[in-house]
Amino acid sequence: AQSVAQPEDQVNVAEGNPLTVKCTYSVSGNPYLFWYVQYPNRGLQFLLKYITGDNLVKGSYGFEAEFNKSQTSFHLKKPSALVSDSALYFCAVREIWDAGKSTFGDGTTLTVKP
Amino acid sequence: NAGVTQTPKFRVLKTGQSMTLLCAQDMNHEYMYWYRQDPGMGLRLIHYSVGEGTTAKGEVPDGYNVSRLKKQNFLLGLESAAPSQTSVYFCASKAGALEQFFGPGTRLTVL
Numbered sequence: 001a002q003s004v005a006q007p008e009d010q011v012n013v014a015e016g017n018p019l020t021v022k023c024t025y026s027v028s029g030n031p032y033l034f035w036y037v038q039y040p041n042r043g044l045q046f047l048l049k050y051i052t053g054d055n056l057v058k059g060s061y062g063f064e065a066e067f068n069k070s071q072t073s074f075h076l077k078k079p080s081a082l083v084s085d086s087a088l089y090f091c092a093v094r095e096i097w098d099a100g101k102s103t104f105g106d107g108t109t110l111t112v113k114p
Numbered sequence: 115n116a117g118v119t120q121t122p123k124f125r126v127l128k129t130g131q132s133m134t135l136l137c138a139q140d141m142n143h144e145y146m147y148w149y150r151q152d153p154g155m156g157l158r159l160i161h162y163s164v165g166e167g168t169t170a171k172g173e174v175p176d177g178y179n180v181s182r183l184k185k186q187n188f189l190l191g192l193e194s195a196a197p198s199q200t201s202v203y204f205c206a207s208k209a210g211a212l213e214q215f216f217g218p219g220t221r222l223t224v225l
Contacts, residue, residue, distance in 0.1 A: 034213055043204055043216035051211065090156065099210060100145065100164050101172065106156035
């Protein structure tokens with residue numbers, strides 16, 4: 001069975017500082033990993049994904065994430081946070097052989113203060 | 115392209131009433147999903163479909179039924195609504211190994 005953990009319910013950072021939102025996963029084989037963002041009263045929007053290849057993945061709005069197989073982690077990062085980055089962030093995982101289902105984490109609320 | 119659309123956006127039901135939520139996508143995606151989102155519980159998969167005419171149970175299927183008669187539509191039905199089904203419902207679709215595209219959500223309240 002696959003699972004995802006986002007160990008922090010809330011992350012607070014000051015504008016201009018780097019941010020990290022943590023994600024760890026568990027799968028029996030090789031994973032596909034995703035990050036999504038949700039703004040208030042909106043659906044989820046795709047940020048970035050790891051399928052294969054380079055462990056550092058770059059995505060939308062200046063976000064990036066690093067796949068670490070030994071630590072089974074896929075942390076989301078941004079070098080310089082903006083107030084407009086404040087939102088709810090979800091990590092998701094699925095087995096590469098199971099095209100049907102992804103499992104989502106419980107989400108991390110990011111608040112960037114001016 | 116409209117992407118993924120959901121109808122209705124809001125609905126209030128009384129306990130025991132029935133309703134159908136409609137999800138439509140215009141991206142020719144094979145896979146479609148229904149999730150519910152509750153505070154502190156993230157997204158939970160209700161049912162999903164890997165192609166026209168097929169459906170499968172997700173993590174929390176009880177009390178819900180689905181149908182995928184046309185590739186572009188995925189319907190979620192509540193036969194007898196209960197207060198525990200008060201939630202925000204999201205539909206999503208995807209093609210193959212790629213990311214999911216989400217609709218704007220339906221906010222359902224069951225009194």
